[in-house]
Amino acid sequence: MATRFQVDVVDYPTQREALHRVRQRVFVEEQQVPAALEIDALDPLSAHVLARGSDGEPIGAGRLTPDGRIGRMAVLAEWRGRGVGEALLRALIDAARGRHWREVSLHAQLPARVFYTRQGFLPEGEVFTEAGIAHQHMRLALDGAVAIDSADQAVAITTALVHRARRQLWLHSRQLDPGVLDAPPVLEALRRFATARHDKQALLIVHDAAAIAQAGSPLLGLLQRLPSVFRIRQVSDPIDRSSASACLLNDAGDYYFRLSGHRFDGEAGLALRARSRPLQDGLQRVWERSRECSELRAIGL
Known part of the structure; x- marks a missing residue:
């Protein structure tokens, strides 16, 4: 499989099908999250990033909500460990900086905590359950110590x-x-x-x-x-x-x-x-x- 990919900030109405195709495979089919929870009212209001392989097929997705929360981070299983997740996360952080926000936050699934830790996100509070999956609230400061x-x-x-x-x-x-x-x-x-x-x-x-x-x-x-x-x-x-x-x-x-x-x-x-x-x-x-x-x-x- 080719290892080259591209990440772009995309328009939700025109790329809706591609974004949800990735999220459907990762969250609904792989992690058994109820399909009704995969799409919500924040999707049309959020900034979205989409990763595509060299063949143009969607391989990863993520979003930044209006309240500064990164979420719906998903990478197809066969593309994990190739830098796609980091590239998606950097694009979302850059989008937040472009809005002059002072911080961003996210709810990390426990197996992904170290991934977000490596990018500078700090854990806050106790572990909690969301959509039947254990999560940790994490925050990244974008301005200052x-x-x-x-x-x-x-x-x-x-x-x-x-x-x-x-x-x-x-x-x-x-x-x-x-x-x-x-x-x-x-x-x-x-x-x-x-x-x-x-x-x-x-x-x-x-x-x-x-x-x-x-x-x-x-x-x-x-x-x-x-x-x-x-x-x-x-x-x-x-x-x-x-x-x-x-x-x-x-x-x-x-x-x-x-x-x-x-x-x-x-x-x-x-x-x-x-x-x-x-x-x-x-x-x-x-x-x-x-x-x-x-x-x-x-x-x-």
């Missing part, structure tokens, strides 16, 4: 920052952030980052290598297998050793900063270079003052 105030949000924003990194990551953490960096979505994002074709580099600044080794973080195995990607230094300057903050940032202008590194709550932003650049400059100075952390390379894992 957001507050991170829970472990779930900390894992989500960390996953997003790693996924969105192009070639470089910076991490300052006292003991490799238990509860965050050892979370499965974060570990998988780091593995993908480190094994991608392009040259990648992750610069890790830690405070206590001995405590990290003793705790046996799952991340250590990845660090040891890929030393050309993950460089580690331990702080040695007294001022740096007394710092309690933690920071993660990438070369896309994204950051997650915590004034108290042992807590999850902090501030995060996507594509905010005016804020991330001073943080990176500060980490660069700490890096230059720190020593190579060879002891974490010698762990018998």
